[in-house]
Amino acid sequence: MKKSDFSRRHFITAVTTTSLAAAFSNVIPAFGQSIAKDYGKLAILGGTPVRTKGWINWPAVLADEKVIASIVNTTKSGKWSRIQNAANGTVATFEKEFAALLGVGFCVGTGSGTQALSTCVEALGIGPGDEVITSPYTDFGTISSIIGSRALPVMADLDRASYQLDPDDVEKKINKNTKAIMPVHMMGMPADMQRIMAIAKKHNLYVIEDACQANFAQYQGKQVGTIGDLGCFSFQASKQISCGEGGAVIGNDAALMDKVFTVQNHGTDRKGKNVTIGPKYRMNELEGAILMGQLSGAKERFVRRNENAAYLSAKLKGFPGLIPQKQYTGTQSSGYYLYAMSYQKEHFNNADRSKFLKAIAAEGVALSPYIKGLHTEPWVDHILSLKEYKTMYTPQRLVQYREQALNLPKCDLVGQEMVVLGGSAQLLGTKADMDDVINAIMKVYENRDKLNAIE
Numbered sequence: 457m458k459k460s461d462f463s464r465r466h467f468i469t470a471v472t473t474t475s476l477a478a479a480f481s482n483v484i485p486a487f488g489q490s491i492a493k494d495y496g497k498l499a500i501l502g503g504t505p506v507r508t509k510g511w512i513n514w515p516a517v518l519a520d521e522k523v524i525a526s527i528v529n530t531t532k533s534g535k536w537s538r539i540q541n542a543a544n545g546t547v548a549t550f551e552k553e554f555a556a557l558l559g560v561g562f563c564v565g566t567g568s569g570t571q572a573l574s575t576c577v578e579a580l581g582i583g584p585g586d587e588v589i590t591s592p593y594t595d596f597g598t599i600s601s602i603i604g605s606r607a608l609p610v611m612a613d614l615d616r617a618s619y620q621l622d623p624d625d626v627e628k629k630i631n632k633n634t635k636a637i638m639p640v641h642m643m644g645m646p647a648d649m650q651r652i653m654a655i656a657k658k659h660n661l662y663v664i665e666d667a668c669q670a671n672f673a674q675y676q677g678k679q680v681g682t683i684g685d686l687g688c689f690s691f692q693a694s695k696q697i698s699c700g701e702g703g704a705v706i707g708n709d710a711a712l713m714d715k716v717f718t719v720q721n722h723g724t725d726r727k728g729k730n731v732t733i734g735p736k737y738r739m740n741e742l743e744g745a746i747l748m749g750q751l752s753g754a755k756e757r758f759v760r761r762n763e764n765a766a767y768l769s770a771k772l773k774g775f776p777g778l779i780p781q782k783q784y785t786g787t788q789s790s791g792y793y794l795y796a797m798s799y800q801k802e803h804f805n806n807a808d809r810s811k812f813l814k815a816i817a818a819e820g821v822a823l824s825p826y827i828k829g830l831h832t833e834p835w836v837d838h839i840l841s842l843k844e845y846k847t848m849y850t851p852q853r854l855v856q857y858r859e860q861a862l863n864l865p866k867c868d869l870v871g872q873e874m875v876v877l878g879g880s881a882q883l884l885g886t887k888a889d890m891d892d893v894i895n896a897i898m899k900v901y902e903n904r905d906k907l908n909a910i911e
Contacts, residue, residue: 495899498906500818506899507820507892514881515698523749530745538565538738546744551704553751558672558679560687560706562713565739566720569668569690570597572703573638575737576664576686577605579715582635584848589629590638590666591621592829592867597690598640598666599830606844608857610634611831613864617782619643619796619874622866623651629860630655636662641670641680644696644791644879648784649675649683656684664688668703669793671696672758676786681706686716691747696761696791696880697754699746702739761792761883764890768795768877771894777803777901778875792883794876796826804900807907812900813875814910819896822882823875829867836861 497503530536530546538547547565555563566572582588584606590598592611602609612625619642626637637656639647649665656663663684667673671689673680681687691702705720707713715732718725723734769780778797783790799809809825816823839845840854849857877883877893900907 495895495902498815498818498900498903499820500815500910501903501906505818505820506896509820511822511878511881511889512884514878514884515693517884518698518750520749522752523746526745526749527742530741533741536741538741538744541741546741546748547739548744550739550744550747550751553748554704555706557751557755558681558706560679560682561708562706562710564705564713564717564720565744566703566705566737567739567743568597568701568737569666569688569692569695569703570595570600571720571735571737572668572688572690572705573597573601573664573666574604574735575705575716575720576688577601577607577636578719578734579712580636580662580664580685582607582662584844585633586635587631587633588636588638588664589621589626589634591640591642592831592861592864593619593642593827593870594640594666594830595668595827596830596833596835597668598638599835602638603835603839606848607635608633608839608845608849610857611829611861611864611867614866614870615648615782616866616869617779617798618645618648618784619781619870620645620647620784621652623648623655626652627655627659630659630661634659634661636664637684638664638666639684640666640668641673641791643781643796643876644670644673644793645781645783645796646670646673646675646680646787646790649680650784650786653683667791668692669695670791672755672789673791674788675784677788680791682708685709685712691743694793694880696757696793697747697750698880699743702743702747704739757884758789758791761879762789764883764885764887765790765792765795765879767887767890768893771890772797772897775897775901776800777904778897792879794826794879795883796874796876798870798873799875800873803904805904805907807904807910809873809875811907811910815900815903815907816896819899821877821893821896823877826871826874826876828871829864831861831864831867 499505535541551563586607589610615622665684665687667681668690670680686707689704719734720737722736723732781796
């Protein structure tokens with residue numbers, strides 16, 4: 457097939473039937489041809505940059521006439537809280553339309569992705585004395601959702617290539633107090649859900665999917681977030697669908713989703729009865745208005761991100777210096793919150809990652825490191841000093857917990873190696889923009905013997 461024949465229709469079919477990189481594997485030249493030309497002197501050392509124009513401004517680019525009109529209409533209506541227009545307001549309408557787009561039965565909006573996760577923990581009855589196994593490589597909201605209910609977040613190590621939970625380590629950390637697994641679909645790429653669901657079934661555990669970065673991602677014919685008991689999304693400013701802050705819980709179990717609604721509605725059910733413990737985590741009508749104004753183009757942007765990511769992966773195929781994030785068998789598409797790669801310094805003259813990043817930034821392409829493992833942060837010492845944890849968990853368990861929390865070597869390596877390209881901005885560019893990314897990488901690689909001269 458010629459590249460010109462690879463239509464958008466063919467691509468959409470490809471991303472729902474096979475892996476993304478495979479969709480382009482026979483269409484685009486890979487690594488060998490990418491370094492066939494002379495790229496010249498590094499810009500940071502006085503050469504001409506690969507790229508001089510900027511990238512799109514996210515999420516400001518979303519503020520088109522449709523979004524502005526939606527905000528203005530809601531503002532003028534005077535109905536700014538969802539309880540003022542519970543059945544037909546922007547939040548209720550967004551919940552219905554988002555559920556339909558994802559092919560799921562129910563959706564409940566929240567004020568953030570963290571609130572969505574916290575709501576799920578409470579709705580499933582997880583609390584003091586219970587344990588939830590999750591990833592150390594995530595936003596702190598994942599951990600916060602567990603400790604907010606005074607349960608114990610048990611961190612399992614990662615698969616170094618996928619940056620996702622290692623199912624083998626997950627199973628090792630299950631004990632009689634474990635109530636749930638909370639996998640994180642890191643960068644928007646589906647975790648190894650086949651293994652995780654098998655482990656959960658074997659040990660009778662709940663699964664809460666942290667899909668905050670994974671809007672629209674598909675795995676083995678299923679929408680990410682619908683594979684476990686509940687799934688959570690984020691609409692924070694950097695996310696693929698954005699209203700500044702905001703989130704949602706999705707699921708197909710009507711009774712469980714009613715509990716989700718009640719918890720996020722400060723313990724008040726749909727009939728107005730105050731029945732349980734719950735914070736006020738409601739999404740407001742102005743957030744709903746922003747989301748409704750952009751929802752019609754969300755799937756098209758999702759396709760473009762996947763298309764461009766597949767293009768980059770095919771161009772990098774066989775390149776030893778930057779290894780794109782591993783996809784598990786059955787991955788059909790990714791939310792591509794970020795496009796992530798592992799930097800292999802031995803192929804860049806052993807130059808530190810920071811020098812590589814300075815060099816490529818000077819070429820007009822912004823790659824960056826990402827987070828470090830949360831097991832390195834002071835929250836671990838803090839919760840272990842609290843009376844609640846000392847009361848609900850034995851001294852032996854807390855000593856063991858601290859030792860386990862400090863021993864996550866694969867996560868440490870991921871934090872040291874990863875570089876990312878912004879998914880919600882750069883991945884919405886043209887193929888020429890993607891070529892700039894590849895050309896900047898290859899120019900730095902060609903000049904790798906100069907990297908250690910960078911201050």
